[in-house]
Amino acid sequence: MTKSFAQSTAETRPFWEGCVIGELRYQACAQCGQVQLIPHSTCANCFGKELIWKRASGRGRVLSHTTVHRAPTRAWQEKVPYVIALVALDEGFRLMVNVKDGTQVSIDQVVQIGFTEVGGQAMPQAEVPC
């Protein structure tokens, strides 16, 4: 059993291509400027169809976090306990990420999104700035 890796789609491909080169990307609407929480093909505010990809600072704040002791699948069970954090990025978008091994996070803590390779795929992860 393998982990469910992210299979990109037309509307998310720039995000995952950015991860490969260490660049965190997000979408904003060309019409109303609304930052999309997660990538879309249509603006979730004005329904505009032109969404522009931008480069994010990678800086964000922990909205919440949990340490998983009982994983949903066998592959993840080998990794317990692991931490999942919900991060509000400074630009206004969101990420759910794992936290860099050995790092503790708390609510409202500032984190920096970095990248790590998991099974051949570049994945964003939360790191605590030095």
Place this chain on the structure above:
Amino acid sequence: MTMNAYITGAYDTAVGEVPGSSCMSLHAEAAVGAVADAGLTLTEIDGVLCAYSLVSPHLMLGSVFCEYMGIHPAFCSATQAGGASACVMIMQAAALVASGQCNHVLVVTGDNRLTGLSRDGAVAALVDVGHAQFERPFGMSVPAAYALVAQRYQHEFGVTPEQLAAIAVEQRRHAGRHPKAQKREPITVADVLASKLIATPLRLLDCCLVSDGGAAVVVSSRTAAADTRGRAVEVMGAGQGHTHEHIVAAPSLTDFGCKISSARAFARAGVTTADIDVAMIYDSFTITLLVELESIGFFERGEAGPAAERGELGLGGSLPCNTHGGLLSYAHSGAAGGMFHVVEAMHQLRGTAAARQVEGARLAFVHGDGGILSAHCSLVLGT
């Protein structure tokens, strides 16, 4: 005000581990039971609403059910709104009978999650609720997503693990009075706090059961209700609220669609929280019930936990809640989990809840939520 719709029959099957059961056999037993309870025959049912199945998933579960039963209704459809499905389908059934499109709509749910999937299998199958690219690749489970809500809620409103545990203890106390409940042996706050960690801060006894079981109701028009046998219960109000599907895209981690769904249902029924005699509120996790009690307005922010510790959610408390034991202790078999709440509300309003009876219960509030506090539907039922 009125919805011009009545629940005229209700039934739930044995729950827990039901050897030899299947998704459709549970649907069939529940359907026959509810129709018989209404004093009708299946041929008088002219509308059918089904939900979904994890054990026997199908694109057209409504059609599968009608074929299985050999019935040919004038309206048939299947709904997928997770734990909100039962309430959503009753709201839909009410619209079908009120508009004159149907006389009697059968709303039927069931799945054999425990024997068909096992607890591990059910947890794995439910991961599909998560976003394929932005949640599941990070090991999210449904308990982990609710744990994110619990952690934030604790941070903002000072909810303690003991308060969450008190909710689990009260649900178990309720289940102890129901002869059919899956888990009846009493538990203590210490038991909850000593149970296995699932995803911090949630422990095993903060999480709902995995069960086999089915449940159904018949919703009839005002005119058609006169032809039924049992005591009809009026659907006085209904409302929905939708804010997100994925927790990564939720506008808030402390405010959810139950606020607007319940406000709509109360307004339609012309009542307020203070008028409610008994509440059946979705309790997939202890935090689910706590958040909904506060969001809906039964308690102020930060007050539901202390209220649970004082026994306010118990029989004889200010708001007897989930008197069958809920998803935490009665049973949870998918869409039927939410329907068990409706069946218990029927028992309370018909005065057939035996040892669990809330004295003089006239007005019940029922609430279901699907996903990660994503899709909400509230009902006000009364006699």
